[in-house]
Amino acid sequence: MSEAAQPISGQRALVTGGAGTIGSAVVDQLLAAGAAEVVVLDNFVRGRRENLADATATAGDRLTVVDGDINDRDLVGRLSQGTDLVFHLAAIRITQCAEEPRLALEALVDGTFTVIEAAAAAGVKKVIASSSASVYGLAEQFPTTERHHPYNNDTFYGAAKAFNEGMLRSFKAMYGLDYVALRYFNVYGPRMDAHGKYTEVLIRWMERIAGGEPPLIFGDGAQTMDFVHVHDIARANVLAAKAPVTDTVYNIASAQETSLKELAQALLAAMDSDLPLEHGPERAVNGVTRRLADISAAARDLGWKPEIGLVDGLRGLVRWWVDLGDEAAEAVR
Numbered sequence: 299m300s301e302a303a304q305p306i307s308g309q310r311a312l313v314t315g316g317a318g319t320i321g322s323a324v325v326d327q328l329l330a331a332g333a334a335e336v337v338v339l340d341n342f343v344r345g346r347r348e349n350l351a352d353a354t355a356t357a358g359d360r361l362t363v364v365d366g367d368i369n370d371r372d373l374v375g376r377l378s379q380g381t382d383l384v385f386h387l388a389a390i391r392i393t394q395c396a397e398e399p400r401l402a403l404e405a406l407v408d409g410t411f412t413v414i415e416a417a418a419a420a421g422v423k424k425v426i427a428s429s430s431a432s433v434y435g436l437a438e439q440f441p442t443t444e445r446h447h448p449y450n451n452d453t454f455y456g457a458a459k460a461f462n463e464g465m466l467r468s469f470k471a472m473y474g475l476d477y478v479a480l481r482y483f484n485v486y487g488p489r490m491d492a493h494g495k496y497t498e499v500l501i502r503w504m505e506r507i508a509g510g511e512p513p514l515i516f517g518d519g520a521q522t523m524d525f526v527h528v529h530d531i532a533r534a535n536v537l538a539a540k541a542p543v544t545d546t547v548y549n550i551a552s553a554q555e556t557s558l559k560e561l562a563q564a565l566l567a568a569m570d571s572d573l574p575l576e577h578g579p580e581r582a583v584n585g586v587t588r589r590l591a592d593i594s595a596a597a598r599d600l601g602w603k604p605e606i607g608l609v610d611g612l613r614g615l616v617r618w619w620v621d622l623g624d625e626a627a628e629a630v631r
């Protein structure tokens with residue numbers, strides 16, 4: 299078996315951004331797969347301790363949570379010592395990157411450099427890094443494969459993610475650091491940020507539907523996305539560590555195209571609501587009007603396929619949101 303195939307059982311893993319939406323799901327799955335120790339490094343700008351409540355309750359001293367920044371070189375260097383696997387998820391959101399590009403440079407680019415520099419120095423066996431479909435911008439070919447060029451992206455976030463992929467390749471070439479980068483498409487699921495400034499549209503719609511108001515779509519809602527559930531993404535991270543692959547990237551998506559309108563309808567169904575849709579004036583911000591991934595490479599090399607369909611996934615999301623106990627969820631409780 300190739301050296302790039304790493305078991306999870308008995309290993310020590312460092313998870314940056316491990317208190318976030320996807321990172322906390324990765325932590326849960328690593329612990330369930332028998333990791334000897336999981337160390338979370340998160341500065342809690344967006345992550346929440348509650349996201350790690352299940353892990354904390356069950357893992358005992360196999361879980362360590364460090365409140366710190368991925369730009370703290372000494373800290374990252376120390377945490378990387380004796381680490382077998384690094385799952386690098388820490389980042390800020392695409393919208394915040396556009397508002398604060400210098401912060402984005404520090405968090406996404408410098409931070410990633412610090413993490414992989416420390417990983418190479420400490421002899422980490424493999425890094426699994428979070429990339430994004432944003433590297434494609436509005437693609438020219440659908441379904442979009444990993445071979446699609448990155449030159450249609452015009453966001454700082456997408457540029458940083460593309461550069462991160464390049465950095466990882468160069469570290470593999472310079473130091474032999476094994477890695478896999480995963481390009482997630484449109485992520486949804488439990489532990490999404492329900493309160494923050496960059497709250498996802500699904501949360502806003504759930505609030506409206508629970509309050510008896512139709513979900514509001516800006517424009518005709520014809521733009522499409524490729525939704526993938528956070529548990530499936532976490533599973534892809536685990537499989538990317540275990541598979542005998544290195545120095546490569548994979549699309550992680552459902553390979554199903556869903557329009558914004560269809561998403562709102564699916565959410566209404568998941569909330570057993572017969573409210574109509576409401577359309578508001580077009581808000582020209584998102585230049586990416588279509589997303590549809592080719593996921594055959596991940597299926598072939600990682601043995602990964604999404605398992606959670608959109609309607610089931612949305613029902614689970616609604617249950618999680620209701621359990622959060624927000625005032626807005628009162629009506630559907």
Ligand SMILES: NC(=O)c1ccc[n+]([C@@H]2O[C@H](COP(=O)([O-])OP(=O)(O)OC[C@H]3O[C@@H](n4cnc5c(N)ncnc54)[C@H](O)[C@@H]3O)[C@@H](O)[C@H]2O)c1
Pocket residue numbers: 314315316317318319320321339340341342343344345346366367368369386387388389390391405409428429430431481482483484485486
């Ligand atoms: N959610 C999506 O739709 C999506 C899509 C594609 C790619 N991704 C990528 O997946 C990864 C995880 O995203 P998520 O949705 O879980 O986001 P998230 O915001 O829930 O998690 C990111 C975590 O990183 C932490 N963090 C941010 N800056 C940090 C720093 N300097 N030092 C330490 N910790 C820091 C935050 O506190 C947060 O807990 C990110 O790299 C993101 O870019 C997400």
